[in-house]
Amino acid sequence: MIHATRLRLIRAAGAAALGLALAGPALAQPQPQQAGQGATLDAIRARGTLVCGVNTGLAGFAQPDSQGVWRGFDADYCRAIAAALFGDPNKVRYVPTTAQNRFTALQSGEVDILVRNTTWTLSRDTSLGLDFPAINFYDGQGFMVRANAGVRNARELDGATICVQPGTTTEQNLTEWARSARIRFTPVVIERLEEAVGAYASGRCDAYTTDISGLAATRAAQPNPDEHRILPDVISKEPLGPLVRQGDQRLTDLVRWVHFGLLAAEEFGITQANVAQMANDPRPEVQRMLGRTGDLGRMLNVDNAWLVNVIRAVGNYGEVFDRSLKPIGIQRGPNALWTQGGLQYAPPFR
Amino acid sequence: MSEAVLDPRFRRKPPKRPLRLSWSDERVRGIVWQILVVAVIAVIVWWLWSNTVRNLEIRRIATGFGFLNREAGLPIAEHLIDYSPTDTYFRALVVGVLNTLKVAVVGIILATILGTMIGIARLSRNWLLSRIAGVYVEAIRDVPLLLQLLFWYTILQGLPGPRQALNPVEGVFLSNRGLRLPWIDWQAAHSFALLAFVIGIAGTWAYARRARRLQMADGQPRKVWPIGLALVIGLPIAVWGALGAPWTPDIPELRGFNFRGGIVVSPEYFALLVGLVTYTSGFIAEIVRAGILAVSQGQWEAAQALGLRPGMLLRRIVLPQALRVIVPPMTSQYLNLTKNSSLAVAIGYQDIVSIANTTLNQTGQAIEGIAIIMLVYLTISLSISMFMNWYNARIALVER
Numbered sequence A: 001m002i003h004a005t006r007l008r009l010i011r012a013a014g015a016a017a018l019g020l021a022l023a024g025p026a027l028a029q030p031q032p033q034q035a036g037q038g039a040t041l042d043a044i045r046a047r048g049t050l051v052c053g054v055n056t057g058l059a060g061f062a063q064p065d066s067q068g069v070w071r072g073f074d075a076d077y078c079r080a081i082a083a084a085l086f087g088d089p090n091k092v093r094y095v096p097t098t099a100q101n102r103f104t105a106l107q108s109g110e111v112d113i114l115v116r117n118t119t120w121t122l123s124r125d126t127s128l129g130l131d132f133p134a135i136n137f138y139d140g141q142g143f144m145v146r147a148n149a150g151v152r153n154a155r156e157l158d159g160a161t162i163c164v165q166p167g168t169t170t171e172q173n174l175t176e177w178a179r180s181a182r183i184r185f186t187p188v189v190i191e192r193l194e195e196a197v198g199a200y201a202s203g204r205c206d207a208y209t210t211d212i213s214g215l216a217a218t219r220a221a222q223p224n225p226d227e228h229r230i231l232p233d234v235i236s237k238e239p240l241g242p243l244v245r246q247g248d249q250r251l252t253d254l255v256r257w258v259h260f261g262l263l264a265a266e267e268f269g270i271t272q273a274n275v276a277q278m279a280n281d282p283r284p285e286v287q288r289m290l291g292r293t294g295d296l297g298r299m300l301n302v303d304n305a306w307l308v309n310v311i312r313a314v315g316n317y318g319e320v321f322d323r324s325l326k327p328i329g330i331q332r333g334p335n336a337l338w339t340q341g342g343l344q345y346a347p348p349f350r
Numbered sequence B: 001m002s003e004a005v006l007d008p009r010f011r012r013k014p015p016k017r018p019l020r021l022s023w024s025d026e027r028v029r030g031i032v033w034q035i036l037v038v039a040v041i042a043v044i045v046w047w048l049w050s051n052t053v054r055n056l057e058i059r060r061i062a063t064g065f066g067f068l069n070r071e072a073g074l075p076i077a078e079h080l081i082d083y084s085p086t087d088t089y090f091r092a093l094v095v096g097v098l099n100t101l102k103v104a105v106v107g108i109i110l111a112t113i114l115g116t117m118i119g120i121a122r123l124s125r126n127w128l129l130s131r132i133a134g135v136y137v138e139a140i141r142d143v144p145l146l147l148q149l150l151f152w153y154t155i156l157q158g159l160p161g162p163r164q165a166l167n168p169v170e171g172v173f174l175s176n177r178g179l180r181l182p183w184i185d186w187q188a189a190h191s192f193a194l195l196a197f198v199i200g201i202a203g204t205w206a207y208a209r210r211a212r213r214l215q216m217a218d219g220q221p222r223k224v225w226p227i228g229l230a231l232v233i234g235l236p237i238a239v240w241g242a243l244g245a246p247w248t249p250d251i252p253e254l255r256g257f258n259f260r261g262g263i264v265v266s267p268e269y270f271a272l273l274v275g276l277v278t279y280t281s282g283f284i285a286e287i288v289r290a291g292i293l294a295v296s297q298g299q300w301e302a303a304q305a306l307g308l309r310p311g312m313l314l315r316r317i318v319l320p321q322a323l324r325v326i327v328p329p330m331t332s333q334y335l336n337l338t339k340n341s342s343l344a345v346a347i348g349y350q351d352i353v354s355i356a357n358t359t360l361n362q363t364g365q366a367i368e369g370i371a372i373i374m375l376v377y378l379t380i381s382l383s384i385s386m387f388m389n390w391y392n393a394r395i396a397l398v399e400r
Helices: A002-028 A037-049 A073-086 A102-107 A122-127 A169-180 A193-199 A212-221 A249-267 A283-289 A308-316 A317-324 B002-006 B028-057 B087-120 B129-140 B145-157 B190-216 B225-242 B266-294 B298-304 B310-347 B350-362 B367-396
Strands: A052-053 A092-097 A113-121 A135-140 A141-146 A161-166 A188-189 A207-211 A228-230 A238-245 B173-175 B178-181 B252-256 B256-260 B263-265
Touching: A037 A052, A037 A073, A037 A249, A052 A073, A052 A141, A073 A092, A073 A113, A073 A308, A073 A317, A092 B225, A092 B256, A102 A113, A113 A135, A122 B256, A122 B367, A135 A212, A141 A169, A141 A212, A161 A169, A161 A193, A161 B350, A169 A188, A188 B145, A193 A207, A193 B145, A207 A212, A207 B178, A212 A228, A238 A249, A249 A308, A249 A317, A283 B145, A308 B190, B087 B129, B087 B266, B087 B350, B087 B367, B145 B266, B145 B310, B178 B266, B225 B266, B266 B310, B298 B310, B350 B367
Parallel strands: A052 A092, A052 A113, A161 A188, A161 A207
Antiparallel strands: A113 A238, A135 A238, A141 A207, A141 A228, B173 B178, B178 B263, B252 B256
16 A cells, blocks of 8 residues: 555656656747747737836935835836837836846846936947947936045045945946046945945045936935035946847837937927927927827837827926936036037937 | 774674565665656756756856956955956955955854853853843844944944044054054064964974873873963064064054055954854854753762862863864854855945955856855855864764
8 A cells, every 4th residue: 555655656756757857948948028029018018017127216316205106317217118108107117126136137027128327338238138229318427525525626536435336337437547547545335325325424435436417316315415515527428228128129119219209309399288289380300200190100119199198298308307307406418409519319200 | 983883793784685676675766766856856957057048048148257357347445365456357256255254264263252251151150240141142132133234334434534533542543444553564574473473383282282192191291381382472583583573663644535554454344243243152152051051060060079170170071061062053153154244245345245246247147146156155164064073073972
């Protein structure tokens, strides 16, 4: 009796092992979402929500407000893309990501797109399996010091202790700048933003370094912003933009053209308030953008009124910028439109 | 052990019996089960591996360890070996491993000393002392380590800035940049003196062994300490003197933003060390207390009846028996302390986890980075285990 039971057990185990061996290669097959053209976009449509990776909380870019609604420049980009896809800017699920886990979250499919002030570099573009569809914010790295330290520019930081977050381009820029400027410094490398800023605020560091936009956000959040000064030196180029996985060109195109749509809307004077009236604007490019003529929306695989939905949801690029970044003291600077001498430029809608 | 093997009865073996191809044969069943288990494990490992490799390829994510030879470009504040950001990722990771060892080794030694003292204090007949030790153990064990680390780090940040640094003794400065101590301008003569010191310790140990052996033979106790003192203190001083006795003190002084000169104990290292030592010592104290309580009262009484003095009693009778109970759980605490040091990342001490994390973030090669971290901890932990198992075997009760 006992032996018979054991025999059955052994047979069952053997069958299971064989099953697993056969299932292995089957399970290891590429999932269709990863390989097929446009599969990510189809998956987002089928799910009905866009899963958007954002910062864990950076004032001006992505931060939940008192009602728990995500606000900020990056959060508005998530809204704009959802509006283009579904006609509804609220069909977004926000996933906070750290500097360390953001790429893994996108690579593994945990998020559909990443809008988390991420710098476009060659090595990130080529070795992560990800694509940068657009640059939505031109930034640069700078330093913040206490106003009473008597430091007027970055060259006076020789011998200073500098707080920096690890795992970002910030850390590498800092060492390269120090080497070429022949400046010696002591790094204090702390992963969490709150702890890093806390170390600077308590006086553990003489200076805190990150992108100027981040410095402005941090300075604005200090109990007494006037006690801190952002030095005029900009030591790097930080083109920030959204990221998508490689393999779905349709999503890449859509994200890219939502950004261009926001820029072009500002250029043609289309705002959240007047988008309905602008449908009657006689300029042919405006007619095409707003889907009155042509089928640009259908070429992007979305509704032909996609840009109307986007502008109605978040406004044009200037409105998005002014709503989130102006209050924390960030000027347009290089992010002005090309017509104003800035770098933001959209190709023709044709 | 050796006597047991020599006992002829232990050499007897059951008579050999041919294998029968039947489920009723215990050995056949055993072999089949083992083959099955190995096969299942192999299939799972192979599936995980091939699935990973395939998906990395499909997602066009770079693989391999080629990045180790690339320039790291990451700044590291504390390094035991020379390091600059132009060095490779490999060297940066080695610096990280050394930083982990620096905190783990010092932490294990201090936690053992502190834990033993508190464990003994808790057994003390002095009411106040035993209660203080009891409160310490309960408080320290019940608060999460991460919280304790942040607590110590915040306290150290509350120290005054370098310009208002506390200056208790000439040349010693305590500020929120750390503890600055005077040091000497290190030269070859100092390295040789250090070598002589190590040789002196080894020589003293060898002499003590010989003295013990001779005492076993003729019963005469021999004094070890005069020769030990000469070897440990005298020899290094003689070597240092013979090489010209160089002595240039390196006193820290405030220049610009910070102190220059001397040596520094950073707030990050100090907070991590204090946090790990106090936390682990709470557990070690309980292990030591349990070990001492495990020695039966009769042993104490018998030793006292033989006229042994208290020190001798502890050293010769109680501790050897208590250690057998103490050492195995102590190994676990040493492993815990080493692994807990990975919390360093929260307070900015650059250990292997911090540096490997940065590396995997900059290169995007997460699997390789995590594999390196795992390999490092596995190696350190296995080394500690091996050493402690060896020590445990050495002090184990020899049954005759």
